[in-house]
Amino acid sequence: MTFRALERRIKSISPEASASIIDGCVVLKGKCKSYSQVLECGRLAARLHSDGVVNDLYVEGLESKPMYISSIKDEELEAKSFDVCIIGAGVVGCAIAREMSRYKLSTIVVEKEYDVGLRASSRNDGMIHPGIDLRPGQRKTYYNARGNRLYDQLSKDLGFDFVRNGSYVVFDKAWNWLLLPAFIFRRIFNPIDGIRFYSRKKLAKLQGSVASWQKGAMYLPSSGIVCPYQVTISLAENAYSNGVRFSLDTAVLGMQSKDGEITSISTNRGTFKACVVINAAGVYSDIIAQMAGDRFFTIHPRKGTEAILDKEAGYLTSSVVAKIPLGDVKNHTKGGGLVRTIDGNLLVGPSAEETIEREDDSTSSSIIASLFEKHSRTVPALTQRLDITYFSGTRASTYEEDFIVRKGRRVSNIVHAAGIQSPGLTASPAIAIDVCRLALEILRAQGINARPNDSFNPKNPQRIRPSRLDDEQRDALIQKDPAYGRIVCRCEEISEGEIRDALTRPLSVMNMDSVKRRCRVTMGRCQGGFCTPAAAQLISKQAGIPMSKVRKARGYLALCPVKEAQDENQEL
């Protein structure tokens, strides 16, 4: 498409919109009638293959909610100075932090949330993708293939759970087999290890729960599964132990630059300097780029919802069962499917809906119902009855629908790791290696030669999970430390010792949800119905605060001790 053709088509969508080329990027300005028009214009602009799409189209009366900023305000970071500042503690930011910790540098990670990995990094299905659905030539494809292979070593070093349980891409129509040559051809450019094709009969034997009318499947043994927040937390813990500073509840509010170089970064916890800034801000990465004066892309958040089923549903599959991703190309999801999580639950989803809200985690019953409706066509035994909870998150998608991993275009000391949506979890270790290399190059240009960190320890302290030990080992462990014998969370069989460990590990955060993500307490079928008060009591003891001051996540779990209720009511 030519620029003239684009201009024409934009005008035909919305007469009040206009397109221009500024510094190699397509810039869209003006007004649209609906958000879907905004998206349509953005997608058209991406087809021009410019250096990026800056979509500033707006819809009158339609505004997204402001970014959540912690109420904490202090001077913690005021006038400090760092070699490297990573913005965002998602899986990408934390993987970069760990790579940077291999060098003798002062590195800080700033994160606006109260914990690491709270946004898309914990709101996904945890699949380590084989990459079959990715187009050759994309950065996604490149990083996915490299990232996938890094996971074996990474899980050994960091002690997170990882298993290559394979995935089945089910052919629901006989003509799907005609695509076989296309898949085989794609492998030439997009190496996928060990791919196999199964007939209908073989599929029925291997995955009995798949509907009998399905016509066969492609099996991808390199597909794996992790717990996504466990990965993110493990990376952060390791980076932290190797000297990286994490500043949580810290939102970047602005940046000051001079001569194409960022000189300082302002946050709610003070203004500080950094030689290199790494933009790993997820759904806010275009806004960070804008603050830096280096915006050449636009994030349009795409929401996904997944349902979590009871472990009882785990029998439906031991791996991943997905449909062939054809009808969903337009929606940019892999079509979703059933994913057996690393902890034995079953995930159903995800959906894909464009939204103007960057942080919309709310769920709706219609979406959940549609997920079950859709996937029960592949696996008929799927039932909403075993649903224990569900979650939503927003993907940081760009109009180009590809990752951005590069130095700044106009700013000399920024590296962008942006637009990272699925398969970002798989790709993050590979992205981190490249981002680290780019950051070191920038530092070198500034005359800073980073030396290796001799005391770098790639390993994390071991996680103790009594319920995974054999009976004799478990007994021996409890004899040594009785806290591992006292079970607090009955659904997930989590002991007091494990909760204590979660509270004392590096970079621990003393609230219910953070402890939950670190040791799975309250994550089972009763969803904390029984163990919430007991876990809150352990947190209150460890943190030295009264139980009424224990937070769920951002807010207090309880509002006051019973005996104070009266006095406070009289005040009201």
Place this chain on the structure above:
Amino acid sequence: MRTRSFDVAVIGSGPAGMAAAISASDEGSSVVIIDREGRSGGVLKQCVHDGFGLERFHKRLSGPWYAQIESDEVSRRPIEVHQDTFASRIEKTPSGFSIFCSSPRGFERIDCAALIMATGCRERTSKQIAIHGTRPAGIFNAGTAQNMVNIHGILPGRKAVILGSGDIGLIMARRLSLEGCQVIGVYEAKSEPSGLARNIHQCLDDYHIPLYLGTTVTRCIGIERLEAVEVAKTDSSMHPIAGTEQIVSCDTLVISVGLIAENELIKPLGVKMDKATSAPVTDQYSMTSINGLFCTGNCRVVFDLVDTVSKTSMICGRRASQIARKASAGPAVQVVSCTDLAFVCPQVIRMPAGKVQLHFRPKKVLRDYMLTASQDGKIIGQKYYSVLRPAQMEDIEISADESQAEIRLEGESR
């Protein structure tokens, strides 16, 4: 790893477990109770309200009082009580069952000839009833809120909405009011209250708490702490009606929308389940389809009254003791329910049975109702009810003779 052996093992030291242990011990068996909490009593410990024991002790006891009476009875007998002990898994052995337990004392195996599950039930969660929206702090199951107030002494919030008019929801409405929390209202998706009529009177009316029938909570609003909920009217199938949404400001949502019998530990053993109760099929002695495996109290069927739980569990304990000493279970006869009833428990009767109580709930309110039990066309039990409500569990006594024919229940409104 330590291994111990008993005639009868009981998992759970609530009212059901304690009653079963007492009667099994009195019958001459060696008995162990395995309880995951630090103190016996189960959920009764947090039920500080009164009304327990009216049938059994003819007194209005509070929950902890009732529990203490039972645990004092337990301690007078040669029953071993393992507190802080969690049953991790159960295996079937040729001579009975092995329970693998975790406690601060170690990981140990307890072998028994007969096993009584008295694991109670858990509450359905907000997610299971399609409450959507955001996930702020301030959303609790009624039992969790009760535990926070009565065991830990912390108040979940200052302005609460209660969803579900089951007894726990009603009792929490009163409890929170008494502790100085403002209760805005109790919302119930059904057109009939789920709790007992007397609880509506003494928990809501006494404190001027409104009850909104045919209305449910559909959405939570709030970032840090709950700020409001969206409520909507429901249609006859309990689905929200579009256009009837209203926003109710509150900082706490307490959910009391039903109980699920806890049987995950024994499901892997292949025990036969009843769809109507979502619990194992049991006979009149609370024995499941597996010989020697019993399931009593609320994990068998969710009862209204602790008195009934104690009574049925006593029968269970006695029988478990006999089965442990190789008594024969006897031939089983099916109980066939009728369409008016939500469930009947027990689902099978072992012959010869003599006089047996069948427990049931109706699916909807029935008035002037006559229920008849028959075997081979012969009437073996009949009872008239002026009114039957789903909120109230009822029973009928039958006398089953030696006949091997199935027992049929039939009823009609007169």
Place this chain on the structure above:
Amino acid sequence: MICISCPRGCELSVQGSSDNLIVTGNHCPKGREFAISETIRPQRFLTTTVSVAPGLGCQRLAVISRDPIDLDRLKDLSLSLKSFCIDHEIELGQEVLRLGDAVFLAASSLKKEKPDER
């Protein structure tokens, strides 16, 4: 009115003047008693908890009023009990505190923790 004397929950109705009340709908004498007291002077047992000093095995002690208490006094009494704290061993049913004419009994026992326990 609904009778709260037992789980049956009879629907009672009361007619007549205070010196000659006629109760209908009750299935037992308790129902009649309840209806009369509810009409003249509604009363309830008060159940709540009071705080417990450390070292006695739990944080709250459940208590129940020995006698029924006037309905309109329940809330005030319950809030007044918040300042009480039990710091000694208690037997089941023992009188633990007195607030005016209202006497409260312990609904469970309290025992000092043994040093080897938590």
